Amino acid sequence: MSDFPDKKVEAAVSADTSFRPELDSDLAERARRLDRCNMAEVIRRLPAQIEIALGDSIGPLPGGSFERVVVVGMGGSALPVDVVLDAFADRQKLPINIVRHYELPDFADERTLIVASSFSGGTEEVLAAIENLPSDFPHVVAVSSGGRLAALAEARGYTLIRIPLQYEPPGFQPRSAVGYTATYLARVFHAAGALEDPRPELSAVPAFLRRHSTHDEARRTAVWLADRIPLIYTDEQHLLGIARLTKIKFNENAKRPAFFNAFPELNHNEMIGFRASLARFAVLYFDDPASRPRIRRRFEVMRAVFAAQGINHVDFGEWRIPGATRAEKVFAALEFADWSSYYRALLDGLDPTPVDLVEEFKTLLTAS
Numbered sequence: 001m002s003d004f005p006d007k008k009v010e011a012a013v014s015a016d017t018s019f020r021p022e023l024d025s026d027l028a029e030r031a032r033r034l035d036r037c038n039m040a041e042v043i044r045r046l047p048a049q050i051e052i053a054l055g056d057s058i059g060p061l062p063g064g065s066f067e068r069v070v071v072v073g074m075g076g077s078a079l080p081v082d083v084v085l086d087a088f089a090d091r092q093k094l095p096i097n098i099v100r101h102y103e104l105p106d107f108a109d110e111r112t113l114i115v116a117s118s119f120s121g122g123t124e125e126v127l128a129a130i131e132n133l134p135s136d137f138p139h140v141v142a143v144s145s146g147g148r149l150a151a152l153a154e155a156r157g158y159t160l161i162r163i164p165l166q167y168e169p170p171g172f173q174p175r176s177a178v179g180y181t182a183t184y185l186a187r188v189f190h191a192a193g194a195l196e197d198p199r200p201e202l203s204a205v206p207a208f209l210r211r212h213s214t215h216d217e218a219r220r221t222a223v224w225l226a227d228r229i230p231l232i233y234t235d236e237q238h239l240l241g242i243a244r245l246t247k248i249k250f251n252e253n254a255k256r257p258a259f260f261n262a263f264p265e266l267n268h269n270e271m272i273g274f275r276a277s278l279a280r281f282a283v284l285y286f287d288d289p290a291s292r293p294r295i296r297r298r299f300e301v302m303r304a305v306f307a308a309q310g311i312n313h314v315d316f317g318e319w320r321i322p323g324a325t326r327a328e329k330v331f332a333a334l335e336f337a338d339w340s341s342y343y344r345a346l347l348d349g350l351d352p353t354p355v356d357l358v359e360e361f362k363t364l365l366t367a368s
Helices: 007-018 020-034 039-044 046-055 079-087 124-131 147-156 178-191 199-211 215-225 240-252 270-275 293-308 326-347 356-367
Strands: 068-073 096-099 112-117 140-144 159-162 229-235 259-263 281-287 314-320
Touching: 020 326, 039 326, 046 178, 046 199, 046 326, 068 124, 079 096, 079 178, 079 240, 079 326, 112 124, 112 178, 124 147, 124 356, 140 147, 140 178, 147 159, 178 199, 178 326, 199 326, 215 281, 215 314, 215 326, 229 240, 240 259, 240 281, 240 326, 259 293, 281 293, 293 314
Parallel strands: 068 096, 068 112, 112 140, 140 159, 229 259, 229 281, 281 314
Antiparallel strands: none
8 A cells, every 4th residue: 555545645756756866866965055963863863862761870760659740841852751652552550741831730749750851951941840849849850961950950859860962963952852851751650650661662662763764755755745734643542642743843843834633533623624725735644553444534534525625725645654562653753753854844945953933032031
């Protein structure tokens, strides 16, 4: 079965294949000129990130009998939680909550393990949440490369897990550290009793990724997207966190709007909005073979209805997620998101690494 059964998508893929030497040469030249922080090498190192974080010593974790875990994080420092929850949904033993805000929930008490995740150590929302804790609150783990969060953790005696930047090039971004952070978090969750031991599945992922690269499929997807806005659709119960992550990769790497949603809910509301021809969209369905057959059928019927109704400003494509375990599928999808957004950036003449608009916003916000 083709990765892209829609005729328009098949045509795009065929065109890519027909001109592959020319396209390869063009992309190689664009990478030399545009990829100033060597993001391609960072993406290739995803298996190594997992291996390093599995073998790294993370120090003593808070003891006690926990009833829940709360992770406070934003942006690329929150994405790894989605990755872990998608990869090990069937192994979760306690509630694991993500807080993307300034305040911890009221139920975060002494029976709660709090994890502060901030790549830079300077994330405003994370610092506000942690600094408001009593200084003697005993159950906190910080995951960071340094900054104010690391200093606070050392001052208060929190367990501090440092993201090992020494292995990465200058300009390394939080969204590129998901392999490290997700692996560290999975280990922390297991130590807290919130997750069954993830290490057997995680340890198999690097070899799987090296055998089953998503690179070529991702490049074809980048070509197919052209000037359309990506809509990442998946099954509500399978890899919804990865759909969010892929959307964010297109935002930050390819510098374009992107959105995500899930079947079956989107068939009850979002699809109606495409009656209005306000922009060109590309629905990219992440097809997990483990989903109910009716989920895939919903995608197929939606595509057929749009064609019959003449809604031709929306194109449809799909990507079949490889892997035998949920962990393999999740990390393969992460790699696919990286490569497809990376190549879309190059095709648009952009350096995929910088996020100047975000940095300018943070500077102005800090000064206000």
